[in-house]
Amino acid sequence: MKTTAPHRKITASADGSGLISHAGGLLLLQTLRVTGLDQALSQHLQRWRPSHAIHDPGKIITDLALTLALGGDCLADIALLRAQPELFGHVASDPTVSRLIDRLAADPTRALKAIRAARAHARSRAWAAAGAHAPGADGEPIPLDLDATIVIAHSDKQHAAPTWKKTFGFHPLTVFADHGAAGAGEPLALLLRPGNAGSNTAADHITATRIALAQLPADRRRQVLIRTDSGGGTRQFLTWLSRPGRRLKYSIGFPLTDDIQTAIGRLPASAWTPAYDADGQVRPGAWVAELTGLLELTGWPRGMRVIVRKERPHPGAQLRFTDLDGHRFTCFVTNTKHGQLADLELRHRRRARCEDRIRAAKDTGLANLPLHDFTQNQIWCELVALACELLAWMQMLALDGPARRYEPKRLRLRLLAVAGRLVRGGRRVRLRVAARWPWAMQLTAAIARLQALPAPT
Numbered sequence: 001m002k003t004t005a006p007h008r009k010i011t012a013s014a015d016g017s018g019l020i021s022h023a024g025g026l027l028l029l030q031t032l033r034v035t036g037l038d039q040a041l042s043q044h045l046q047r048w049r050p051s052h053a054i055h056d057p058g059k060i061i062t063d064l065a066l067t068l069a070l071g072g073d074c075l076a077d078i079a080l081l082r083a084q085p086e087l088f089g090h091v092a093s094d095p096t097v098s099r100l101i102d103r104l105a106a107d108p109t110r111a112l113k114a115i116r117a118a119r120a121h122a123r124s125r126a127w128a129a130a131g132a133h134a135p136g137a138d139g140e141p142i143p144l145d146l147d148a149t150i151v152i153a154h155s156d157k158q159h160a161a162p163t164w165k166k167t168f169g170f171h172p173l174t175v176f177a178d179h180g181a182a183g184a185g186e187p188l189a190l191l192l193r194p195g196n197a198g199s200n201t202a203a204d205h206i207t208a209t210r211i212a213l214a215q216l217p218a219d220r221r222r223q224v225l226i227r228t229d230s231g232g233g234t235r236q237f238l239t240w241l242s243r244p245g246r247r248l249k250y251s252i253g254f255p256l257t258d259d260i261q262t263a264i265g266r267l268p269a270s271a272w273t274p275a276y277d278a279d280g281q282v283r284p285g286a287w288v289a290e291l292t293g294l295l296e297l298t299g300w301p302r303g304m305r306v307i308v309r310k311e312r313p314h315p316g317a318q319l320r321f322t323d324l325d326g327h328r329f330t331c332f333v334t335n336t337k338h339g340q341l342a343d344l345e346l347r348h349r350r351r352a353r354c355e356d357r358i359r360a361a362k363d364t365g366l367a368n369l370p371l372h373d374f375t376q377n378q379i380w381c382e383l384v385a386l387a388c389e390l391l392a393w394m395q396m397l398a399l400d401g402p403a404r405r406y407e408p409k410r411l412r413l414r415l416l417a418v419a420g421r422l423v424r425g426g427r428r429v430r431l432r433v434a435a436r437w438p439w440a441m442q443l444t445a446a447i448a449r450l451q452a453l454p455a456p457t
Contacts, residue, residue, distance in 0.1 A: 024417065032062060045111075060096070071408075105376040133183070144226050147358060187384075239301055256330070397453065
């Protein structure tokens with residue numbers, strides 16, 4: 001009979017040398033070097049460096065972003081890096097870190113502008129280095145997905161409030177650039193809002209979109225496709241998106257109004273065409289049609305098309321009062337003039353990948369806003385964005401195949417959290433990973449790819 005006990009007793013001692021944990025953090029350090037993010041943060045945050053200070057504010061912010069990328073969820077977790085100076089260098093003390101966050105939070109407008117400028121600069125370099133793997137490199141639209149999420153607060157933090165889900169906390173609005181089915185995604189904006197902020201507040205959608213567009217390389221800002229759920233289907237937001245000088249495409253969820261339900265009833269059977277599944281194949285029991293010509297759209301943007309999808313609810317689904325004749329209907333609007341209806345509807349439905357990006361962000365610090373003041377937590381959201389971007393850029397630049405789609409938990413388990421030994425010899429330092437580690441070759445190959453890329457001059 002087999003047991004779960006080891007064959008022999010194992011004793012432990014704390015006297016090892018040359019050993020490091022989270023050796024895969026070298027991937028993130030190399031990503032910093034290639035994108036120049038560390039240099040950009042140092043440059044833009046110089047005004048917050050006190051005279052005679054030892055620690056560079058840019059280095060502190062970089063270290064905090066690394067901490068979150070490696071799995072930390074509070075400022076004190078920076079001790080993970082401090083304990084390993086051979087890999088991560090000299091790391092500031094907890095009081096020094098806290099004082100910097102306080103200084104940044106005391107001037108939030110300038111601080112957020114500075115951090116976002118550094119992020120935009122590094123993103124341009126990351127996308128340039130990625131070449132054909134970068135979003136929009138093939139000339140296709142770059143989907144920017146807007147969605148709000150609930151962040152629970154377990155104490156009375158500033159501007160925490162009851163949410164529409166009967167919980168208590170915050171209601172940030174996020175914008176993610178989608179890397180497509182073969183990759184992950186990166187946050188362009190994490191707009192922190194009180195818990196009672198609305199889901200369809202047009203002003204917040206406009207603010208978040210402005211921040212996101214400013215993050216894109218200048219030559220890609222004409223390739224944008226804005227996607228949201230029905231929370232973005234407001235007249236004010238759609239009008240803002242449709243201004244001629246912006247040249248933005250959009251695919252926005254739309255409420256199922258009484259007029260739309262009446263128009264659906266007037267559609268002939270011949271107006272419906274089969275919808276596609278996630279693989280672009282015909283999906284049984286689902287159809288799409290256009291309603292634009294059957295609706296009075298005075299006051300809405302010119303060129304706005306209204307497209308409706310109907311499908312049979314899956315077995316066991318709870319029917320809603322908007323379901324007609326046993327079918328479930330959803331609508332969206334778009335200003336795209338060409339393309340089959342089924343293709344446009346599938347393109348819109350792929351905005352659901354934003355839920356995966358939000359889950360990844362919550363695994364990288366967004367699930368917990370650890371500070372009390374609202375402005376401090378705004379800075380924290382920028383740290384979360386930095387951490388998520390580091391992971392996304394590393395995957396885009398160094399990994400291939402399914403690994404480019406790994407979420408943070410899997411990245412940490414397989415690549416980042418691996419232990420290693422630093423060996424010095426011949427004026428070189430080598431990181432040695434256990435030969436029997438299943439993903440050792442993948443890790444070393446990724447490090448080699450990053451090291452082959454030039455650093456910014």
